Amino acid sequence: MKKLLSIFALVGACLAALPAMAAEGGYPLEPAPLDTSDVSSLQRGAKLFVNYCLNCHGASMMRYNRLKDLGLTDDQIRQNLLFTGDKVGDTMTVAMPPKDAKAFFGAAPPDLSVIARARGNDWLYTYLRTFYRDDTRATGWNNLVFPAVGMPHVLWELQGVRVPKFAEVEEHGHKVQKLAGWEQVTAGKMSTQEYDQAAADLVNYLNWMAEPAQSRRKRLGVWVLLFLGVFAIFAWRLNAAYWKDVK
Known part of the structure; x- marks a missing residue:
């Protein structure tokens, strides 16, 4: 038992140290202000995803009609979130062939269906807010969280052009x-506050997706836990009734 408890304690300590290890390994991550119960935020995030991310990235595990869970109707999805030729029941695939994407960016952009699970919400939130102009890069952009990133800053029109200032x-x-x-080079x-909120909305949607x-x-x-709690009480009393006459 002592050995088992020691193993649990070691695992717990390692899990607790993960955020610190991530921060020491690179740019410190900022907590993403997410709320998956905020339907308005999820709707705004879905709009940003379709308009800015879905041009290069796909979400092959997600169908457009699943957005009805966010309070949207088929007509709203069709009019505001669908590309020409797509249907409400289609998956969120990208039209760009992987071969062309590799030629343009050096590697095919990853599918974003579960990117929030793969990277983490804090990583995505900080990543979207730390792009900066870098003329030495082929795309003209770089990122503090992901140095030498191959992805351009697709939201630059919203955030503007910025460069980081360093101190020794x-x-x-x-x-x-x-x-x-x-x-801020160009507005x-x-x-800044509106863009931070937009980044939070987008990450909120990616987390939901x-x-x-x-x-x-x-x-x-x-409800399952409540049922098990009530059932445990009945089981306990039933057990007492069975064994009450046993001396």
């Missing part, structure tokens, strides 16, 4: 470069 600080006897802030269509039934699963889980 001393840590443990060594001089290192630390991010001191951002310089975007959104303010990775498991559209998660809210229902959680609600069902509460």
